[in-house]
Amino acid sequence: PGSFEQTSFTFLGYTFAPRTVSNGRSGVFTAFAPAISDAALKKISGEVRQWRLHARTGYGLDELAARINPIIRGWLNYYGRYGRGKLMPLLKRINGYLVRWARKKYRRLASFKRVKQWWDQLLGRCRGLFCHWTWTGTFVWIR
Template sequence: MRASIERRLAQCRLALNLEKTRVVYCKATGRTGEWGCQSFDFLGYTFRPRSSRNYRGELFVSFSPAMSRKSARSLRQIVRRRWRLTRRTHLSLNALARRLNPIISGWINYYGRFRRSELHAVLNHINFALVRWVMRKFKRFARRLTRAYAWLRAVARRNPTLFVHWQYQGWMTRAV
């Protein structure tokens, strides 16, 4: 298979990168073959077989993309290491939202294109970073994680458009 692909690319004056190139079997419901490699990462997405629903609501297997684990890990590290929200207690919540919303909306637009549910772990991590910010900003919430979460939920219920990801996550605005 690889040799035929190499010949075809050579006709177009292109070459394969032998270290990065692999042949992947795109497993789906109608395809019953077996192959060693059934997934690959490309541009921050992992393409692999996943369960889907058809127009009648029946489950089937399709080969589709979603945010890769490596991308999710790197976004969580950006939230923790680069943003350093606990060091930004001099900012108000509105100022923090103005700074973070363009970044968060870019992540949602790019990684949320396919299987937005894979992005929820990163958005939950952002919410947890905001809770830690609340605990550092307000003395009454120091060492009071549950109360800080409750305060942030109350803010989200009053102003669900303050942070862009609150519009996509129902848990912040739902009553507990």
């Protein structure tokens, strides 16, 4: 491989660049593969921030899920097709906003220990409530 002036390009919200990929059987190799572009990720993150989920304490969990699931599902279907790993910080941020919402709505969840216990019970009880939870598993939402 030589030294080239441009090694990536952006098209339709994807950045095509050399990335390490797995072929499933014999290991990893470098390929020119797409993943969500930094500009698209920044735009989506800004939109999630504008939702101000943490301030919507008048809503219940079901209402929040009904509001945001169609949007998140669309993003996951479009941008999650390739380079899923680049979406994980966004999904983690959404979970963080949901935890902030719970801490504001239910004041008894102010301590870390209690909110963590609530979060674990919620994931066990309502596994499919938010569509991005099928991707994220049970990872901790802390930054």
